[in-house]
Amino acid sequence: MNEPVVVGVDGSESAEHAVDWAAAEALRRRRPLRIVHAVENWPYRTPLFMPSDTVDRLAHISGRVVEMAERRARRHAPELEISTVRETGETFTILTRQSEDAFELVLGNRGRGGFASLLLGSTSLRMAAWSPVPVVIVREEAVEDGDVVVGLDLGKDEKATLDFAFDAAAVRGARLRVVHAWPLYVYAPFAEPGYVSDEDAIEAELREQVTGVLAPWRTRYPQVEVVERLPRTHPVPALAEASRDAALLVAGARERGRHAPRLGPVAHGAVHHAHCPVTVVPR
Structure with missing residues (x-):
């Protein structure tokens, strides 16, 4: 039972629902919960367009995202074994790597950005298509x-x-x-x-x-x-x-x-x- 339930978070409302579902799932299955946040820094890779405080600002934001997700999970399941991961890079690559040893990967149906009218976000759809482990896509009406x-x-x-x-x-x-x-x-x-x-x-x-x-x-x-x-x-x-x-x-x-x-x-x-x-x- 060491294979964790992995949940991807980005600070969106959809991700909050995913955390709630993943925490309940991990508790139900007596598995640890791993919270993963990917910092997409590609817009700032060109030094000419990188504000001087970009690195510090991204680190602060990602820290807050993970902290709030962990707090939310513990509120639902205080006894749960929880670990957190923050990595910089492409979301798809990081989620794939962090879920290689997972029981399942849990995602919200929509993340931040993109078009609000879309039924499903690009990350959720891509992970569902390519992930080697089961992918759970969570909606609000669960x-x-x-x-x-x-x-x-x-x-x-x-x-x-x-x-x-x-x-x-x-x-x-x-x-x-x-x-x-x-x-x-x-x-x-x-x-x-x-x-x-x-x-x-x-x-x-x-x-x-x-x-x-x-x-x-x-x-x-x-x-x-x-x-x-x-x-x-x-x-x-x-x-x-x-x-x-x-x-x-x-x-x-x-x-x-x-x-x-x-x-x-x-x-x-x-x-x-x-x-x-x-x-x-x-x-």
């Missing part, structure tokens, strides 16, 4: 006592995703809702005359497959109540709707090469449109 929801793709290896989802439900004492969405597309130009799709038969077959896939985890986690949902729609709106009253949504990243992002279209849609915290689990 609830503590809802279900854990997991998206299931029968065409992919979902072992890591289901491992995380069942474990998350177990440590919370929560119900697990497994969502396998299946939009039924009928291409009329290619269908035979008189063809009628038997949606009920298709759903029955899919439900049998879902039950078979989940069997090993049901055995391993007998204390977790599992509910299977097979909505006849696209996975992204299905997961977004399921997340409305959920405590956590778990989605799997797709398996890609070393130099290609792993955030597939469903996980990408989920982190943008979910109403609760989303964990993207790398395969």
Whole structure:
């Protein structure tokens, strides 16, 4: 249990919500909490444009950001083991390095800067796509006592995703809702005359497959109540709707090469449109 829960902070309101969630998560899982703040100094690397007090000012601001985050975490969990890290450099590089030994990385959905109308900040999106550890993106409307929801793709290896989802439900004492969405597309130009799709038969077959896939985890986690949902729609709106009253949504990243992002279209849609915290689990 030495792998820490790592949370990235930048002094934004979104980061404050991430600290609250990460502190509760670390306490729940009996893991240490590591608070990480990256000082982006690239605008001041050219001496001509660097004010004389820039270094001192950035150090003071970063110190305050970390201090306030630690104070906030201790207010929620006084007994928690907390460490803090301040580094100068690119945020993505620092968060990647500081989370290499982590259980998971927790981020707010939006940091400082950028466009307020965007649903998701660039750092959160980039980390979700590239991080080798699970990334949790926290929103303001997080609830503590809802279900854990997991998206299931029968065409992919979902072992890591289901491992995380069942474990998350177990440590919370929560119900697990497994969502396998299946939009039924009928291409009329290619269908035979008189063809009628038997949606009920298709759903029955899919439900049998879902039950078979989940069997090993049901055995391993007998204390977790599992509910299977097979909505006849696209996975992204299905997961977004399921997340409305959920405590956590778990989605799997797709398996890609070393130099290609792993955030597939469903996980990408989920982190943008979910109403609760989303964990993207790398395969």
